[in-house]
Amino acid sequence: MEGSGSRVLLAHGGGGRLMQDLIGECLGLLGSANGVAQLNDAAALALPGGARLAFTTDSFVVSPLVFPGGDVGRLAVCGTVNDLAMMGAQPLGLSLGLVIEEGLERQTLAQVAASIREACEEAGTQVVTGDTKVVERGAADRLFVNTSGVGLIPPGVALGGEKACEGDLVLVNGPLGDHALAVLAARQELPLEGDFRTDCASLNGLVTAMLEAGGESVHVMRDLTRGGLAAALNEIAVQSQKLIEIVEDDIPVRAAVRAAADLLGYDPLVMANEGKLVAIVAADRAGAVLQAMRGHPLGRESVLIGEVRSHAEGRVIARTPLGPARIVDLPSGELLPRIC
Amino acid sequence: MNGAAVTAGALDQLASECVALAARAAERGGGQVHLMEVCGTHTHAIARCGLRERLGDDVRLVSGPGCPVCVTTAGQIDLCLQLAEREDVVLATFGDMVRVPGTRSSLAEARARGGRVKVVYSPMECLDLARDNPEAYVVMAAVGFETTAPTIACLVLEAGRLGLDNLLVFCAHKLVPPAMRALLAAGDVRLHGFICPGHVSVVIGSDAYRDVVDEYGVPCVVSGFQPADILLGVRALLRQAADGVARVENEYRRAVRPEGNRQAVAAIYSVFEVCDASWRGIGAIPESGLRLRDEWSRFDVMRRLSLLEPEAKEHPACHCGEVLQGKLLPAECPAFARACTPTRPLGPCMVSSEGACAAQYRYRTA
Numbered sequence: 001m002e003g004s005g006s007r008v009l010l011a012h013g014g015g016g017r018l019m020q021d022l023i024g025e026c027l028g029l030l031g032s033a034n035g036v037a038q039l040n041d042a043a044a045l046a047l048p049g050g051a052r053l054a055f056t057t058d059s060f061v062v063s064p065l066v067f068p069g070g071d072v073g074r075l076a077v078c079g080t081v082n083d084l085a086m087m088g089a090q091p092l093g094l095s096l097g098l099v100i101e102e103g104l105e106r107q108t109l110a111q112v113a114a115s116i117r118e119a120c121e122e123a124g125t126q127v128v129t130g131d132t133k134v135v136e137r138g139a140a141d142r143l144f145v146n147t148s149g150v151g152l153i154p155p156g157v158a159l160g161g162e163k164a165c166e167g168d169l170v171l172v173n174g175p176l177g178d179h180a181l182a183v184l185a186a187r188q189e190l191p192l193e194g195d196f197r198t199d200c201a202s203l204n205g206l207v208t209a210m211l212e213a214g215g216e217s218v219h220v221m222r223d224l225t226r227g228g229l230a231a232a233l234n235e236i237a238v239q240s241q242k243l244i245e246i247v248e249d250d251i252p253v254r255a256a257v258r259a260a261a262d263l264l265g266y267d268p269l270v271m272a273n274e275g276k277l278v279a280i281v282a283a284d285r286a287g288a289v290l291q292a293m294r295g296h297p298l299g300r301e302s303v304l305i306g307e308v309r310s311h312a313e314g315r316v317i318a319r320t321p322l323g324p325a326r327i328v329d330l331p332s333g334e335l336l337p338r339i340c
Numbered sequence: 341m342n343g344a345a346v347t348a349g350a351l352d353q354l355a356s357e358c359v360a361l362a363a364r365a366a367e368r369g370g371g372q373v374h375l376m377e378v379c380g381t382h383t384h385a386i387a388r389c390g391l392r393e394r395l396g397d398d399v400r401l402v403s404g405p406g407c408p409v410c411v412t413t414a415g416q417i418d419l420c421l422q423l424a425e426r427e428d429v430v431l432a433t434f435g436d437m438v439r440v441p442g443t444r445s446s447l448a449e450a451r452a453r454g455g456r457v458k459v460v461y462s463p464m465e466c467l468d469l470a471r472d473n474p475e476a477y478v479v480m481a482a483v484g485f486e487t488t489a490p491t492i493a494c495l496v497l498e499a500g501r502l503g504l505d506n507l508l509v510f511c512a513h514k515l516v517p518p519a520m521r522a523l524l525a526a527g528d529v530r531l532h533g534f535i536c537p538g539h540v541s542v543v544i545g546s547d548a549y550r551d552v553v554d555e556y557g558v559p560c561v562v563s564g565f566q567p568a569d570i571l572l573g574v575r576a577l578l579r580q581a582a583d584g585v586a587r588v589e590n591e592y593r594r595a596v597r598p599e600g601n602r603q604a605v606a607a608i609y610s611v612f613e614v615c616d617a618s619w620r621g622i623g624a625i626p627e628s629g630l631r632l633r634d635e636w637s638r639f640d641v642m643r644r645l646s647l648l649e650p651e652a653k654e655h656p657a658c659h660c661g662e663v664l665q666g667k668l669l670p671a672e673c674p675a676f677a678r679a680c681t682p683t684r685p686l687g688p689c690m691v692s693s694e695g696a697c698a699a700q701y702r703y704r705t706a
């Protein structure tokens with residue numbers, strides 16, 4: 001049956017439990033010499049002289065290439081800038097790898113390149129190296145993009161999922177699920193209309209403001225991509241061996257997104273975002289951090305959604321409208337089409 | 341009270357009323373009050389909002405055969421697999437079917453092996469699929485209750501109008517009220533009330549449950565899906581149980597009319613006719629399914645491709661059948677969360693988005 005078969009399934013790419021299994025298997029094959037064991041958004045490499053370099057990579061296979069509010073180019077820059085930002089690092093430079101399917105319109109490639117340039121300017125970085133391949137028709141779906149990025153982690157900043165402590169508060173910078181719906185809308189398979197736009201954005205500026213306000217009290221930052229808030233919180237809960245409790249009614253979701261998600265049977269907690277982060281902050285500075293977030297254009301709708309508790313369970317629970325708490329699991333697979 | 345916009349305080353009050361009514365009803369009946377919800381979306385909504393725990397021990401809330409994918413027989417799943425593995429077929433399916441296990445495999449695995457399986461949100465997408473793949477048969481796996489039957493009917497009508505001869509339907513539609521009556525007739529499960537499906541009732545109307553009430557004296561209340569809607573429905577049922585009465589009530593009046601949606605029903609029966617059907621775990625229920633009428637037989641994949649539904653056995657350790665009839669709560673199944681989990685399901689109840697076991701697993705309380 002699924003999960004125990006001999007082939008990779010689409011669900012293995014979904015950001016949930018099956019993907020974790022697949023990655024675990026690969027890491028096992030890589031052997032103990034690999035440094036990925038940290039399992040944060042980027043690796044922290046020690047440099048001579050005590051400096052630390054954050055290094056990350058991401059591939060983008062979104063279909064379609066263009067969707068309301070953005071395209072694969074913008075996604076590729078913001079995604080990698082954000083992975084660095086979650087370690088507190090500003091980007092020093094990005095690499096850009098393109099795998100282009102024979103027959104892709106030159107105009108589309110030009111549009112993607114223009115988006116990459118614009119997104120780099122917004123994030124204050126540049127593409128400094130790259131690679132281009134063209135494959136025959138059918139060997140890739142129009143365009144696959146990979147970006148890698150490096151950045152310096154400021155001294156004294158040591159963010160990581162394992163750092164969440166009992167009593168810490170859980171913050172998000174705005175409503176969830178926008179990106180997932182924007183891509184679905186662009187596929188024209190959605191039997192509904194609405195104002196769906198991706199939230200794709202570089203969060204490094206917001207992160208700077210948060211670290212200035214919270215300092216060492218900011219323990220964890222994680223950007224919410226595939227698998228959504230549920231995936232991110234479960235990873236953090238396992239890394240820190242804590243219980244994270246969120247309040248369902250406090251999770252922000254735009255009305256149009258909630259209505260569409262209800263109609264399609266999707267849970268906003270597992271839907272993809274590209275301009276959202278979750279931060280876990282010690283209670284004494286959480287108020288100041290929240291205020292700093294709300295003062296930033298990408299954090300105007302920031303809210304407190306939960307708390308970290310000290311059971312050594314590695315679980316996430318949500319308080320329901322009627323009172324009892326329910327377990328929020330890693331999604332097991334993903335039926336949404338390629339969204340990032 | 342409109343169930344759509346309610347404060348936490350009002351929800352709590354509704355819940356407390358239900359608990360009090362449940363105590364009265366349990367005393368009158370001399371035991372736990374057994375309520376069945378017959379709709380997979382209700383199953384999930386109930387699990388998600390923590391209703392079972394809030395209602396307490398005087399109420400046993402069981403799930404019924406309201407998950408269309410769950411009640412599709414293993415043989416029908418295997419037939420879909422056979423179709424997906426044919427080189428001359430593109431199988432169009434609702435996303436929910438993709439991970440359901442057949443006897444040896446699932447559609448997801450068939451797709452990984454190269455089978456053409458296309459997930460659609462709306463059956464009307466099949467029209468484009470048929471035009472884009474003229475060399476193949478595009479087969480729509482039509483699984484569902486009265487909610488989806490009108491859309492499949494419209495697909496067939498439109499395909500007929502356009503003269504598409506490579507669009508086919510695998511019709512596995514089932515009807516809800518006959519299943520409710522069959523459960524009561526079998527007498528294996530003692531029920532004091534039905535929470536009737538919201539979306540099915542939009543199509544068939546709340547009057548459709550009159551027979552259940554008249555023949556078996558079991559209260560039927562149509563309910564919506566927000567926590568307040570479900571509480572209103574449960575409250576109405578518990579009140580009836582406490583008073584010893586049985587009638588049809590509609591607590592989803594903003595969407596459901598007594599006569600239902602006549603246009604949708606007309607569309608269904610212009611294309612389909614009622615037939616006997618086999619329900620997973622329950623067996624054959626007379627006049628509980630739909631098949632294409634003779635004048636539309638050219639769209640019936642079974643007749644066009646001369647197919648026979650294969651004999652199939654469910655996994656021996658799978659108790660989905662008993663869960664679907666309300667005889668077992670998911671947590672009472674020996675395989676629940678052990679041999680059977682969402683990533684390694686033994687049967688459809690654990691993997692379908694409307695499955696009772698999937699709901700219990702996903703929204704289990706801390």
